[in-house]
Amino acid sequence: MRLSRRTLLRSMAAAGAVAALPAVARAQEGDSIWDMFSRNRVLRSTDRNSNTAAANATIETIEPILSVDTAYNLQLAIGQYEPFVAAGGWEQVPKEVFGLTLGNGRRSVVALKRRLMSSGDLPPAERVDEMFDAATDLAVRNFQARHGLIVNGQVDEPTFYAMAVPAEVRLNQLRLNLIRVQNISQTLSDRYLVVNVPAASAEAIENSAVVQRHVAVVGRIDRQTPILHSKVHQINFNPYWHVPKSIIQKDLIKYMNEDPEYLTKFRIHIYDGKGNELAPTDIDWSTNEAVNYMFRQEPGAENSMGHVKINFPNPYDVYMHDTPTKSLFGENARFHSSGCMRINEVDSLVNWLLASNGDWDLGRVQQTFASNERLDVKVKNPTPVHTTYITAWANRQGTVSFRDDVYNFDAEGRTTFDA
Known part of the structure; x- marks a missing residue:
């Protein structure tokens, strides 16, 4: 049986342990x-x-999670764990x-x-x-x-x-993730961006060193962040949010049934196929009629994408973005999104992505955020972006890090992913 927090605590409760x-x-x-x-x-x-x-x-070192160095460090960690596990583990x-x-x-x-x-x-x-x-x-x-x-x-x-x-589970994670890192580390460029889903974190890398680390929020178990490889080509400042049909069906209809003022409170407008605006009362919220219309949220503090959207081509219609709900970045388990990635301190990341443009320092990025001005900026030197699934890694200090197998990929023994 796959070990999880839920199954562990359930078994403890059955034994009367939780009460104690x-x-x-x-x-x-x-x-x-x-x-x-x-x-x-x-x-x-x-x-x-x-x-x-x-x-x-102990964990703040410059090695990227995806790198040749990390593969080497994982090999060293495996060499330490194997005899320990053979002797019975902890x-x-x-x-x-x-x-x-x-x-x-x-x-x-x-x-x-x-x-x-x-x-x-x-x-x-x-x-x-x-x-x-x-x-x-x-x-x-x-x-x-x-x-x-x-x-x-x-x-x-x-x-x-x-x-x-158990220690043997951790050893298995090290072995699986060594293969994952080796599969991609040889193909990496000198400058790239990585989102590691199990860690809900992002790294900006230059010349084999991490120059920025960001806490992230990624897809929940039933709406997973996909594993992909692409290039960041555009930054949308203060974007409109066009609500995906999946969220209209799964979330928005439910919210409107709970609170008929929901769309008004969050400045979300409704349009038909001809661009005509509708009132919320024009829709029968007891049915799925709403999926036939386009819902657009205005730029501003309430916008679900916050002040910026980071675009890269992919077949999953996912992207990185800011968020108004920054309290989520302080949680242990940051798996709340519908597949997109929310990035903490995103202004610094946007500044890094626009470095090749030459005229976007951090101050200008922050000023544009504050202005609420709608602005699309093409990235002159598109930056490779990789979303990945690494649940165990090690650094040059010998520190070994682990994360929960949130999407069950370790349990399935997956070392390669369609991307």
């Missing part, structure tokens, strides 16, 4: 005065912000580690430390005590950074789930 989990994080009854002093000392002396910065530094984390955080003093902390040592997040030690100390806080944050999770130092649900994935 929050107790770990509650006040620790029966602690001695010395236990409380020790816990308070740890809380006072630990610089959590510094630990977060140190954890993030122990499965007990349910009692759920909720642990800095200052906790419990027997379950010992199991947590052993798990973090076995994956290299915590330095090995001959003796392991029961205190969730500063070193353990850093180790949990290291683990979270490597797995693309919110770095908060707590063994929360996503962290617990990631720790529960």
Whole structure:
């Protein structure tokens, strides 16, 4: 059976484990005065912000996820994981580690430390005590950074789930992704853009080095971002959004039945085949009649594409764009779109894509955003763009990163994709 967060937590619930989990994080009854002093000392002396910065530094290297260097680094990681897995891998984390955080003093902390040592997040030690100390806080944050999770130092649900994935599953990910990276790394140019779907992230690469990294939002499981190779050829500033028929059918009709003012609130206009504008009351929303019309959202703060659309030819009608809902970039699982890719700090990426045009510095990009002016700009030197599916990679520091198999491609053993 494929391991997933849902199946893992369901099995725990069946065993009565979920009800017991929050107790770990509650006040620790029966602690001695010395236990409380020790816990308070740890809380006072630990610089959590510094630990977060140190954890993030382990993954912030210049190697692109798609590169010859990453293929080599993956080979090294496989060489380390194979004997470890053959020897039995890491122990499965007990349910009692759920909720642990800095200052906790419990027997379950010992199991947590052993798990973090076995994956290299915590330095090995001959003796392991029961205190969730500063070193353990850093180790949990290291683990979270490597797995693309919110770095908060707590063994929360996503962290617990990631720790529960067996070492042999991680080794299989490394092997599959080595093949994926090797399949494309030899064909890459000196300058290209990559969106890695499982990581929900984008990288801008020049001369084998990452010059920009961006958090992204990508397609949800039932509306996947396709794997493709193309070239960015046009930037649309403050675009109209023409609502795809699939979204009209799956979403817009439902929204209008829930709130008849939805189209008005979000400045979406309706047009028939001759370009005549219709009123929302002209349509029977209890049927699929709406798919026969064109829906266009005006430029502005409410526009679903935000201030910019990044175009590249593809048969799936997908693109990259800005978004008004920037809170989504702060989530662990950023799989919310209907296939298109929303890019955080997109102004910097647009500036990079228009570098060959010569007259588009960051200030001008930002000013054009703020103006709400409709403007289409041709990219003079079209930039290759690759969407890809990499769930495991390694960098030159020896840090190995993993992501969830969101589209089930690892479980299917897929190493090549139609693009």
